[in-house]
Amino acid sequence: MAGRRRLTELERLEIVRETRKGVSARVLGKRYSVTPRTIQYTVKREKERRRDTGIRTAQIGTTVTPEELRAFEVVLSRHGISNRSDGMRRLIQSANGVFQPDEHLADELKAFRAALNRVGNNVTQIAKRMNESNNKGLRPSFGPSSLAQMRNLAGFVLDFADQVDLLTRRKTDGISMLVSDALKELADGEE
Structure with a gap:
């Protein structure tokens, strides 16, 4: 030894x-x-x-679109942050309050998934009836009730898409507000 x-x-x-x-x-x-x-x-x-001592040894990188980069730089300048690295560092330091699981969003998406499964079953049943008629050489029975069912189905799919879009916009707006608050808090703390 x-x-x-x-x-x-x-x-x-x-x-x-x-x-x-x-x-x-x-x-x-x-x-x-x-x-x-x-x-x-x-x-x-x-x-x-x-x-x-705060010596930075780890490095991260990300690829964004030019529009995303311009939007990020606008937010940084609005909060008086002079460079991107400093902005990213501040976001990382405050990430604990921003990137939390959203139970409400998860519940809504589960409900959407169940509704979409029901729609898928309806579409499958309609396609099955049409295929059976086609295989027998018959004209598919497509009466007023089937047409109403198809219209309802199309309406549901469009409504579903609108609801998902609205949900994601609300979530994105909420995250944007949290990020802005975090950046503002960190910018105010350096004065």
Whole structure:
């Protein structure tokens, strides 16, 4: 076992760099005449120091349309945020209050799914009747009740699409308000 010795700051930085390259704690411990546990502690301490001092080491990226980017920049400028990176960082820091599961939305979507299943069953029944008539060489029986059923079905599908559109717009507006509030709160906090 290696004897106890104190690592210099330069050795600590070299250890962190070598660890990132994949060199094991055991190999580094032998190289610097310390225990593998000392190597692990050194790496852990450096990670904590970087986190505590706010040194940014992780990076994210996303691809957006030009319209989405312009809209984002408008929101940033409205809140006095000078660059995109700072805006994204603020959103990430406040994400806990923005990206919460929406139980109401989930319940409404379940109801929509059930209604859409009923419509699908009706369409299947109509198609089955029409196919049976066609296979027998008969003209499909398509009377006033079938026509009314088809009109109701078409109306339901259109209403369903409108309801889903309205629901998503309300949800998007709600998220936009939360994001704006978060950005405003963070912008006000820096003054």
